[in-house]
Amino acid sequence: xxxxxxxxxxxxxxxxxxxxxAQWLCRDSVTADxxxxxxxxxxxxRWGERRDPEALRAWLFQILYRKFLDSRRxxxxxxxxxxAQDTGAQQPSVEGEVAASATLRAFSRLxxxxxxxxxxxxxxxxxxxxxxxxxxxxxxxxMSRLSRARQALRQLTEEAPATPKLQVLK
Amino acid sequence: xxxxxxxxxxxxxxxxxxDRRRDVEKALQADPDRAAELEAWQRDAQQLRxxxxxxxxxxxxxDPARIRVQMRDRRRSRVMMxxxxxxxxxxxxxxxxxxxxxxxxxxxxxxxxxxxxxxMFSSEAALKPDLETHDPAELQAWIDQKFPxxxxxxxxxxxxxxxVGVRLLALLxxxxxxxLYRDExxxxxxxxxxxxxxxxxxxxxxxxxxxxxxxxxxxxIAMISHDGxxxxxxRQALAGSL
Numbered sequence: 001x002x003x004x005x006x007x008x009x010x011x012x013x014x015x016x017x018x019x020x021x022a023q024w025l026c027r028d029s030v031t032a033d034x035x036x037x038x039x040x041x042x043x044x045x046r047w048g049e050r051r052d053p054e055a056l057r058a059w060l061f062q063i064l065y066r067k068f069l070d071s072r073r074x075x076x077x078x079x080x081x082x083x084a085q086d087t088g089a090q091q092p093s094v095e096g097e098v099a100a101s102a103t104l105r106a107f108s109r110l111x112x113x114x115x116x117x118x119x120x121x122x123x124x125x126x127x128x129x130x131x132x133x134x135x136x137x138x139x140x141x142x143m144s145r146l147s148r149a150r151q152a153l154r155q156l157t158e159e160a161p162a163t164p165k166l167q168v169l170k
Numbered sequence: 171x172x173x174x175x176x177x178x179x180x181x182x183x184x185x186x187x188x189d190r191r192r193d194v195e196k197a198l199q200a201d202p203d204r205a206a207e208l209e210a211w212q213r214d215a216q217q218l219r220x221x222x223x224x225x226x227x228x229x230x231x232x233d234p235a236r237i238r239v240q241m242r243d244r245r246r247s248r249v250m251m252x253x254x255x256x257x258x259x260x261x262x263x264x265x266x267x268x269x270x271x272x273x274x275x276x277x278x279x280x281x282x283x284x285x286x287x288x289x290m291f292s293s294e295a296a297l298k299p300d301l302e303t304h305d306p307a308e309l310q311a312w313i314d315q316k317f318p319x320x321x322x323x324x325x326x327x328x329x330x331x332x333x334v335g336v337r338l339l340a341l342l343x344x345x346x347x348x349x350l351y352r353d354e355x356x357x358x359x360x361x362x363x364x365x366x367x368x369x370x371x372x373x374x375x376x377x378x379x380x381x382x383x384x385x386x387x388x389x390x391i392a393m394i395s396h397d398g399x400x401x402x403x404x405r406q407a408l409a410g411s412l
Contacts, residue, residue, distance in 0.1 A: 005235075019226045020224060024224070033231065103213075104221045119218070122183070150182075150211045154210055154214065157214065
């Protein structure tokens with residue numbers, strides 16, 4: 001009992017960031033919370049399988065991210081089966097929400113994988129090692145992908161007008 | 171020394187220790203383009219952090235302790251379902267067994283009436299048959315009259331058994347009849363016809379007798395004899411009648 005309370009305490013500490021990541025990925029709080037619940041259930045039932053007890057956050061992010069990718073793949077497959085066109089609408093979009101920043105507008109135009117990477121580094125502050133684990137790639141691959149993502153973001157930001165054109169009424 | 175790609179990103183993300191940071195800064199002084207690029211990356215990262223760090227409201231549903239309880243409840247209900255299923259199956263098996271036992275108690279084994287008829291009519295001091303004849307055609311006509319679409323009576327002549335007579339029987343579910351055959355040694359085989367009962371093709375030993383039986387479309391047929399040669403003859407004849 002004491003052990004499970006300890007586990008719950010550790011999970012509780014990561015929970016807000018896990019939920020924020022999920023909400024950002026899903027753009028829908030109900031889907032996001034379902035994703036978090038599924039992640040926690042898996043973490044609780046597979047607690048003994050953590051490779052590095054210190055890297056709980058990376059482990060949880062990894063579970064959540066894989067579940068997210070699975071569900072997205074499934075959704076794509078289903079929409080293909082239904083003959084719907086893949087409009088790329090599953091990609092997170094910050095448009096309309098925080099359109100004030102040129103960086104954010106450019107960010108929303110990046111491919112989903114680059115967005116995920118930059119989000120995890122810049123917003124969630126995951127270490128490169130944690131990212132390598134989460135994405136299941138060598139750390140060198142993480143670094144080169146990060147370079148490409150940062151260059152792409154820069155390029156898109158520079159292409160776009162610095163500020164939205166506002167009509168000033170005199 | 172030239173900073174690695176990882177060093178540069180760690181510089182952008184503020185993850186270098188002071189010594190390493192100084193080394194990178196020194197290297198960047200010699201490469202102003204690179205320095206400008208990294209500075210821009212740094213600004214982008216800040217923008218993302220500022221724009222995307224949302225506060226998420228608490229959701230009590232996601233408390234780990236609560237999820238743990240839910241999981242346990244789900245597991246329990248699964249175990250309960252499985253247990254209920256096992257209980258149902260066990261109950262069904264026991265009830266089935268008991269019903270079977272009860273049926274065995276109240277229902278006689280298949281074709282008991284045929285065996286009983288054989289015992290009554292095949293002994294030397296037998297009751298008199300309703301029709302006493304050795305003529306197969308006459309017997310067939312008698313049977314056909316009382317049992318429409320009855321099967322052909324078996325011809326056991328090649329085996330040395332000849333019909334001696336037929337007896338009509340009153341059964342609970344209608345009329346039955348028994349044709350008796352004998353050979354020269356006085357050995358007897360009976361051909362028994364009764365209204366159809368749903369019994370599968372089979373045989374059953376009743377003390378010294380062997381009942382072999384099966385069902386056609388309208389009637390159930392049995393051939394009763396002592397075991398041995400007579401039973402083998404009866405078995406072959408029954409196969410022809412069904």
